[in-house]
Amino acid sequence: MPYSYLKPLLDDNGSKIVLLVLDGLGGIATSPEGKSALEMANTPNLDRLAKEGTLGQTIPIRYGITPGSGPAHLALFGYEPLDYVIGRGALSASGVNLPVKVGDIAARGNLCTLDQDGNVRDRRAGRISQEDAAPVIEKLNQVQIPGAKVEVRQVKEYRFVIVMRGEGLAPSLNDTDPQEEGVPPLKVEAQKPEAKKSAELMQNWIAEAYKTLADQPIANGFLLRGFATDPGLPSYEDAYQLQAACIAEYPMYKGVSRLVGMDVLDLVGAGAEGEFKTAEKHWDEHDFFFIHIKKTDSYGEDGNLEAKSKVIEEVDKALPILLDLKPDVLMVTGDHSTPALLKSHSWHPVPFLIWAPETHRTDWETAFNEKNCARGGLGTFPAVETMSLALAHAKRLQKFGA
Amino acid sequence: MPYSYLKPLLDDNGSKIVLLVLDGLGGIATSPEGKSALEMANTPNLDRLAKEGTLGQTIPIRYGITPGSGPAHLALFGYEPLDYVIGRGALSASGVNLPVKVGDIAARGNLCTLDQDGNVRDRRAGRISQEDAAPVIEKLNQVQIPGAKVEVRQVKEYRFVIVMRGEGLAPSLNDTDPQEEGVPPLKVEAQKPEAKKSAELMQNWIAEAYKTLADQPIANGFLLRGFATDPGLPSYEDAYQLQAACIAEYPMYKGVSRLVGMDVLDLVGAGAEGEFKTAEKHWDEHDFFFIHIKKTDSYGEDGNLEAKSKVIEEVDKALPILLDLKPDVLMVTGDHSTPALLKSHSWHPVPFLIWAPETHRTDWETAFNEKNCARGGLGTFPAVETMSLALAHAKRLQKFGA
Numbered sequence: 182m183p184y185s186y187l188k189p190l191l192d193d194n195g196s197k198i199v200l201l202v203l204d205g206l207g208g209i210a211t212s213p214e215g216k217s218a219l220e221m222a223n224t225p226n227l228d229r230l231a232k233e234g235t236l237g238q239t240i241p242i243r244y245g246i247t248p249g250s251g252p253a254h255l256a257l258f259g260y261e262p263l264d265y266v267i268g269r270g271a272l273s274a275s276g277v278n279l280p281v282k283v284g285d286i287a288a289r290g291n292l293c294t295l296d297q298d299g300n301v302r303d304r305r306a307g308r309i310s311q312e313d314a315a316p317v318i319e320k321l322n323q324v325q326i327p328g329a330k331v332e333v334r335q336v337k338e339y340r341f342v343i344v345m346r347g348e349g350l351a352p353s354l355n356d357t358d359p360q361e362e363g364v365p366p367l368k369v370e371a372q373k374p375e376a377k378k379s380a381e382l383m384q385n386w387i388a389e390a391y392k393t394l395a396d397q398p399i400a401n402g403f404l405l406r407g408f409a410t411d412p413g414l415p416s417y418e419d420a421y422q423l424q425a426a427c428i429a430e431y432p433m434y435k436g437v438s439r440l441v442g443m444d445v446l447d448l449v450g451a452g453a454e455g456e457f458k459t460a461e462k463h464w465d466e467h468d469f470f471f472i473h474i475k476k477t478d479s480y481g482e483d484g485n486l487e488a489k490s491k492v493i494e495e496v497d498k499a500l501p502i503l504l505d506l507k508p509d510v511l512m513v514t515g516d517h518s519t520p521a522l523l524k525s526h527s528w529h530p531v532p533f534l535i536w537a538p539e540t541h542r543t544d545w546e547t548a549f550n551e552k553n554c555a556r557g558g559l560g561t562f563p564a565v566e567t568m569s570l571a572l573a574h575a576k577r578l579q580k581f582g583a
Numbered sequence: 584m585p586y587s588y589l590k591p592l593l594d595d596n597g598s599k600i601v602l603l604v605l606d607g608l609g610g611i612a613t614s615p616e617g618k619s620a621l622e623m624a625n626t627p628n629l630d631r632l633a634k635e636g637t638l639g640q641t642i643p644i645r646y647g648i649t650p651g652s653g654p655a656h657l658a659l660f661g662y663e664p665l666d667y668v669i670g671r672g673a674l675s676a677s678g679v680n681l682p683v684k685v686g687d688i689a690a691r692g693n694l695c696t697l698d699q700d701g702n703v704r705d706r707r708a709g710r711i712s713q714e715d716a717a718p719v720i721e722k723l724n725q726v727q728i729p730g731a732k733v734e735v736r737q738v739k740e741y742r743f744v745i746v747m748r749g750e751g752l753a754p755s756l757n758d759t760d761p762q763e764e765g766v767p768p769l770k771v772e773a774q775k776p777e778a779k780k781s782a783e784l785m786q787n788w789i790a791e792a793y794k795t796l797a798d799q800p801i802a803n804g805f806l807l808r809g810f811a812t813d814p815g816l817p818s819y820e821d822a823y824q825l826q827a828a829c830i831a832e833y834p835m836y837k838g839v840s841r842l843v844g845m846d847v848l849d850l851v852g853a854g855a856e857g858e859f860k861t862a863e864k865h866w867d868e869h870d871f872f873f874i875h876i877k878k879t880d881s882y883g884e885d886g887n888l889e890a891k892s893k894v895i896e897e898v899d900k901a902l903p904i905l906l907d908l909k910p911d912v913l914m915v916t917g918d919h920s921t922p923a924l925l926k927s928h929s930w931h932p933v934p935f936l937i938w939a940p941e942t943h944r945t946d947w948e949t950a951f952n953e954k955n956c957a958r959g960g961l962g963t964f965p966a967v968e969t970m971s972l973a974l975a976h977a978k979r980l981q982k983f984g985a
Contacts, residue, residue, distance in 0.1 A: 209944040213634055242983055245971030249984035269985050526982055528975040529944050552947050561962030
């Protein structure tokens with residue numbers, strides 16, 4: 182549960198909050214002469230907000246811990262990431278809007294190619310195309326067994342998700358993906374006694390499904406991994422009295438948003454501008470908007486400092502669309518750092534900006550970047566405090582105690 | 584246990600970490616014109632590291648808490664100091680390399696002088712010399728009783744440690760030192776029911792030992808205090824996959840290092856230079872080096888600002904020896920503050936510097952002292968996070984969650 186002390190203080194006053202997440206926003210320079218992507222970027226709008234509002238920097242999970250995207254977003258949403266763990270299967274299923282409820286089992290799947298001895302020849306079925314994979318995955322979706330209901334949906338190309346529903350299921354099952362070629366897929370086995378029935382049912386389904394694919398020329402098998410169930414996260418409405426919307430391009434972020442009860446909005450266009458115009462279109466229907474920009478992270482992982490910097494500039498340029506909506510609270514941050522220098526996620530603190538013209542405390546910092554944020558008025562704080570700060574600045578929290 | 588979330592993320596990549604602790608490093612000035620020892624010191628090497636790396640300041644235990652050396656070092660080593668308490672007896676025994684295992688009882692002892700009525704006349708036996716005390720303490724080492732095995736070892740001059748080993752022992756025993764003269768030593772009594780047997784055995788041993796010393800002219804008695812057992816700390820190898828070495832001049836720091844499984848290295852010379860050359864000699868054998876400089880604390884306790892400042896300058900001057908070894912991560916900090924102005928340990932935050940040329944985030948601070956560190960990019964953080972930051976900057980931690 183997000184902090185239980187918040188709930189009795191909630192006051193749904195209709196104010197509007199925007200959480201703008203530039204994925205992997207934080208960067209590093211390892212010498213005094215160097216610059217991060219955020220420092221390089223020309224960001225007059227963000228700098229104005231920085232000058233007017235309050236800066237800080239967040240610790241996504243704990244000091245020194247490099248987060249994956251799932252736990253990093255849970256923290257931003259106010260869910261203690263060491264307590265709430267979302268399995269990949271559940272996240273992927275939620276990402277393609279395949280409902281996973283508490284007690285269901287979800288897993289990610291790859292189509293693969295088996296040789297005549299039943300050994301894996303290609304773990305990705307020759308990276309079979311979206312079009313060629315679609316009818317094969319639809320065949321899998323038709324396979325049913327007694328005792329459970331199974332649904333399968335394509336994610337992209339050879340990748341799919343499977344959800345099994347039934348009585349007494351438990352997700353403690355091993356992957357069938359052997360992670361190498363020349364050996365057969367692994368059998369599903371129960372990792373805990375309570376998953377015995379699940380293992381049997383899943384193995385039965387796999388056997389049926391393999392028969393169905395036997396005559397396929399390339400995708401004549403599949404591998405499953407990341408068995409998981411819905412982590413049963415309290416919803417944004419229940420925890421915060423917020424009608425929340427998610428505006429994101431990538432399935433994984435839509436997935437984690439659905440798991441906390443956000444409405445995932447259809448985008449009216451691409452990039453920051455498209456996402457901000459999506460917020461504009463649905464402005465009256467929601468009071469919390471989580472807007473996710475992916476490419477800062479992607480270019481960080483590529484080690485492309487300039488491209489990451491350009492994405493930040495695009496966001497800055499489109500920002501007036503958001504500002505014209507007059508949000509009561511606008512927060513700009515990342516879920517974690519992805520320094521282009523490291524080409525990977527990292528543990529470094531993440532720049533954070535809160536701008537709430539009626540309630541923020543203006544500090545003395547005048548630019549939005551790692552250095553100014555580290556000196557900012559909010560100091561260094563855990564990302565899991567983000568929602569408390571949002572609600573407070575939106576005047577949605579009453580006094581604690583008399 | 585050090586943070587349990589670290590263990591599944593560990594990746595022993597062979598990188599090398601140095602934790603350089605200047606004991607009691609932090610100081611204070613109580614007016615804007617004043618300077619701490621660290622501010623007075625001319626430290627071009629530390630300032631260069633500060634300019635390139637990241638600064639911060641640590642809270643050793645909790646806000647406002649002045650730590651002893653034991654808990655302060657446990658925190659730096661990643662062991663929550665409120666959960667792990669090392670009794671003085673165990674620490675002293677470990678300091679002179681007298682093994683204390685879980686279930687053994689260790690205590691510190693003083694030789695003392697008793698008058699003919701059996702009252703304490705001098706609690707330190709006239710501060711009897713190293714040479715004169717040695718044979719008396721060796722006599723104590725020979726005293727054995729049924730039901731337990733006892734070992735006694737001289738620490739320095741009139742001070743010794745005793746370790747009792749046997750079945751069903753427990754360390755909840757009171758000191759025999761009455762802390763005043765003109766009264767007899769106290770009897771050992773069990774503070775908890777499970778220590779009843781220990782109290783009896785210890786009292787039996789004391790009675791035998793007193794007989795042995797009866798004809799001594801000065802050191803005809805002794806006082807025991809700080810009964811404790813091994814706290815059962817997880818080792819550095821188990822907690823961090825690090826082969827750790829301790830380089831220290833004083834027994835107490837060797838003691839706490841042994842309790843976490845560090846190898847205590849023989850010094851090749853005195854002072855910072857001797858310690859750094861010790862690291863050089865053993866560089867290939869270990870991947871974590873804890874290097875302890877004592878005299879910053881000693882001069883702080885003496886109120887000798889200039890001498891404390893000079894020690895810091897000596898460390899700075901010798902630093903190139905360490906830097907030439909090309910550690911992947913070098914941290915420079917204190918275990919606590921010992922302001923010369925206060926002539927004692929204090930609760931003030933402690934300057935912290937991390938320098939890891941491949942992974943640090945350069946902040947904007949350019950000198951290593953209390954003021955710059957307080958503004959540094961890491962902010963103010965608990966000392967117990969030191970090891971997480973070390974492992975992260977050494978690229979020894981994998982991503983948390985997907």
